[in-house]
Structure formats: structure tokens, C-alpha cells
Amino acid sequence: MIRPVALWMALRYLRTQRANQFASLVGVASVLGVALGVAALIVVLSVMNGFENELRSRLVSITGHAAVLTGRQGDGWRELRDDLRTWPGIVAAAPYVELEAMLANGGELAGVVIEGMDPAQNAAFADQRAAIFGEGLAELRPGTFNALLGRALAMRLGLATGERVRVMVPVRDADGRLVSRLREITVAGVFEIGVRDHDSVRVLLNLADAAQLAGLGDRVTGVRLEMADIFAAPEILRRWEAHWAAAGGAGFATTDWTRDNASYFRAVRIEKVMMTLLLSLIVAVAAFNIVATLVMIVTDKRPGIAILRTLGFSRRMIIATFALQGLLIGWVGVLAGILAGSLLAENIASVVPALENFFGFEFMPADVYYLTSLPVDLQVDDLFWVSVIALLMTAIATIYPALRAASVAPAEVLRYE
Structure with missing residues (x-):
């Protein structure tokens, strides 16, 4: 050669x-x-x-791949959820409630973010959440006010599984004045995401219990979504927004994991x-x-x-x-x-x-x-x-x-x- x-x-x-x-x-x-x-x-x-x-x-186990925010005005969230479930690329849609509150145990206080979710409607999210929350999700039954706390938060307040802690939620009364709604919740378990911003402030409750605390009645904060392809979430969301607007649906804000966790x-x-x-x-x-x-x-x-x-x-x-x-x-x-x-x-x-x-x-x-x-x-x-x-x-x-x-x-x- x-x-x-x-x-x-x-x-x-x-x-x-x-x-x-x-x-x-x-x-x-x-x-x-x-x-x-x-x-x-x-x-x-x-x-x-x-x-x-x-x-x-770990992050999407909390925030989901994307979310449509109803801004606490979501009386028609079921129609919204059902439409999202039929959209190509979306494999799951489940309502959630999110509110800010204060936990008090003895002389310790901590500002927290409470998320209310329904384990039954979150079955499609089970795989990604099971590794983080374990069997604790099964304890979030409506009316029990059982809660899962981030490990850093539980350690800060000195709480262990089975103990009760007071939660204070700011709400407005009939006259528009800001007052605190008090309630005791039970620590059903702790979880560890590995991100301190979540482990030190996150509390999980049942959807109905969180809505009751927030005074939302039958309304929700938004609908969380899981996509077939997590990296296609922004594009799928943009296409759905165009479809929803063309159908004359109410305008809702949207977000996805790339925006929620950009930093x-x-x-x-x-x-x-x-x-x-x-x-x-x-x-x-x-x-x-x-x-x-x-x-x-x-x-x-x-x-x-x-x-x-x-x-x-x-x-x-x-x-x-x-x-x-x-x-x-x-x-x-x-x-x-x-x-x-x-x-x-x-x-x-x-x-x-x-x-x-x-x-x-x-x-x-x-x-x-x-x-x-x-x-x-x-x-x-x-x-x-x-x-x-x-x-x-x-x-x-x-x-x-x-x-x-x-x-x-x-x-x-x-x-x-």
C-alpha cells in the first residue's frame, strides 16, 4: 500500500x-x-x-416538570386539569395548594412553605417522589393533618415523627384584616431532598388539609405536570398555552423546572x-x-x-x-x-x-x-x-x-x- x-x-x-x-x-x-x-x-x-x-x-420531585398557576382563583381547575391530561407530551396533571406559614414548637419559630397534594392524584409522580418521601406519602390522609417535614426544618424545631406542632397561617377575615389561623399538625415523617433551600422550609400536607388551612375551599393554587420528556417541558407548555388561549380559556401563568430552578x-x-x-x-x-x-x-x-x-x-x-x-x-x-x-x-x-x-x-x-x-x-x-x-x-x-x-x-x- x-x-x-x-x-x-x-x-x-x-x-x-x-x-x-x-x-x-x-x-x-x-x-x-x-x-x-x-x-x-x-x-x-x-x-x-x-x-x-x-x-x-430531587428538585422536580417537589416542583414537578411544570405547573399551571391558577392564582387561588381556580374554581374551574378540574376543567383545566382534564384538558392538560389530554395534551400530547403531558403524562400526568395533579392539583396542588401552596401557602406560606409559620411553625412554632416551644420557643422556636420557622417560616415554611406548605404544599398540599393528593397522593391518590399523584400516582403518576410516585416513582420520582417515592425515593425522596418513602412511605410517608401514604400518611397524608385528608382530615388527619399529618405532615412531612424537611429534615433540616425538623432538626431546627426539634421535632420527631409522631410529635405535634402548631402552624400559623396568615389569612384575611371578612373585613379584609390580616389575621392568623392556628392549627396543630402531626409530624408523620421527615424527608431529605439534599437541597437546603427546600429541606429547611418545605412541609407536605394532604391537598384538602392545606386548602382548609389557606381558606381556599374547593379552589387550588395550580396544577402540577409531568412530561414524557422533561427537556421538552418549556416547548410543550408554550404550545398548550397557545391552544388554551385560542379556545378562549382563562389566562393562567405557567412555569417549568428550568425557570423554577434556574439558579x-x-x-x-x-x-x-x-x-x-x-x-x-x-x-x-x-x-x-x-x-x-x-x-x-x-x-x-x-x-x-x-x-x-x-x-x-x-x-x-x-x-x-x-x-x-x-x-x-x-x-x-x-x-x-x-x-x-x-x-x-x-x-x-x-x-x-x-x-x-x-x-x-x-x-x-x-x-x-x-x-x-x-x-x-x-x-x-x-x-x-x-x-x-x-x-x-x-x-x-x-x-x-x-x-x-x-x-x-x-x-x-x-x-x-
Whole structure:
């Protein structure tokens, strides 16, 4: 098989590089550096993807994928709910009541957000909520005023399962004056989402009990939705709003998980970008090693380069020869890094416990991160972009040595040979 001359020469120079042991050592270090950087990027991004998925799952267990807000004027919420249930892409719709209140236990006070929901109507949400709330949802029976409290809130108020706590809800009387409605509720259980903004303020009640506390009667605050595709929630909601308005339905505000939790996911994206930039420095250092390797090869092969020039090699072919050497080093490092990073990411659930046992401490304490295992989500897009970044850096690293090789003057070099 006839190979391009530049590629053939690049491979030949790499094979004969072992004659210069120092250049060979630096070349191996370059490959290992690129592989290490690529593997580190893949593992870290996969773990951060897993954290993002876990955070999303926990947050939507409370907020749902989307919601249509009736603004406490929802006398016709059943018609609204039934219409939503028939809309393509929406797999579940359930009413809810949300109100602000104050809990008091002894001398401790805490502002809370009470959510009223009907476990029977939330059957479609059971999978995502069961992991967070467990069997406690079954205790939210109408008329019992049983409640589930966030763990941080329960600890702050010194409450345990089975204890009773006073709740104060601000309402307006017949004269429009703001008064407090008092009621005792029973702690039927505690839950832990892993997001302090929710764990320290969230209280779950039965839908009818929450509506009674808020003085809503048969009305609700809104209807929560679950979509077949969580990422399509904003688009599905926009299409439904257009349909509802065209049908002459009352105007309702809408929201979805991307708006409700925008700050959390923005923070995760910023962290991913910063970690990518920081870990890319490992690849950048390896790229500098490629520069050093190629410069030493150019210095060592000056007579050979001069002979090639006299045999008819153009400057462009010389540049291509040494650029291909650098790219081959980069490609080997990238492939090794992708393989190592992918294997490590896929098996991190067994690797991390082994490292914890070896070093004698927990990398991810469950009481801090609310996780029993490290979540991982290896995405093809990440593999692609990590490879592109690494190959781009190695390509840039070849420019100076290749130009230096092309600048060799044959007559001057061969004069002393």
C-alpha cells in the first residue's frame, strides 16, 4: 500500500526517536500527559453530569416538570386539569395548594412553605417522589393533618415523627384584616431532598388539609405536570398555552423546572465550565511537552531534513511531516485517555469505595452530599468535545517545531557534514 510521503516520514522519525533517549522519554511523557488530562476531564464531567441529573431528579420531585398557576382563583381547575391530561407530551396533571406559614414548637419559630397534594392524584409522580418521601406519602390522609417535614426544618424545631406542632397561617377575615389561623399538625415523617433551600422550609400536607388551612375551599393554587420528556417541558407548555388561549380559556401563568430552578442549574453549568478550563491545563502542559519533543527531533534530524530538501521536499511537506508527528502523539494520548476515562467513569462506583478503604476516609460523606454512591453520566457529547479540545491543543503545539524544521537551510547544514 502506497502511503503519503509526509506521513511515512513522520512515522519513521517517531520510530527512530528511540536513538535519542531523552527525546523519547519526553515523548512518552507527552502521550501520558495528554491521556491523563483527557481521562481526568471525562471522569470529572461524567460525575458532574451525574450530580446534575441527581439534583434535577430531587428538585422536580417537589416542583414537578411544570405547573399551571391558577392564582387561588381556580374554581374551574378540574376543567383545566382534564384538558392538560389530554395534551400530547403531558403524562400526568395533579392539583396542588401552596401557602406560606409559620411553625412554632416551644420557643422556636420557622417560616415554611406548605404544599398540599393528593397522593391518590399523584400516582403518576410516585416513582420520582417515592425515593425522596418513602412511605410517608401514604400518611397524608385528608382530615388527619399529618405532615412531612424537611429534615433540616425538623432538626431546627426539634421535632420527631409522631410529635405535634402548631402552624400559623396568615389569612384575611371578612373585613379584609390580616389575621392568623392556628392549627396543630402531626409530624408523620421527615424527608431529605439534599437541597437546603427546600429541606429547611418545605412541609407536605394532604391537598384538602392545606386548602382548609389557606381558606381556599374547593379552589387550588395550580396544577402540577409531568412530561414524557422533561427537556421538552418549556416547548410543550408554550404550545398548550397557545391552544388554551385560542379556545378562549382563562389566562393562567405557567412555569417549568428550568425557570423554577434556574439558579441551581446555572451554578452547575458554571462549575462544569470552570472545571473543564482547569483540567484542560493538564492537556496544555502535555502540549508543551510535545513542543519540546518535536524541537529535539528537529535539532537531531537537521541533516536528514537538509537531505530531504535537496531531494525535492518542499517546505510544506516538511511542515506536514513534523505536524503529523505531533498530531500522532496527540491522537495516541487522546485515544488512551478516552479509553481510560470511560472505563474509570463506568466503574467509579466500585473504584471510589476501594480508594476510601485504602486511604481511610470518605471522599463524599453521605451526611454532606446526601448520596450513597457517586452518580455518573457518561455522555458522547463530552467525549467529542474533550477530544476536540485535546487535539486542538496538540495541533497548536506542532506549529512552532514544524515551522522551525521548514526553516532549515540545506546548504548551511550540509556544508559541515
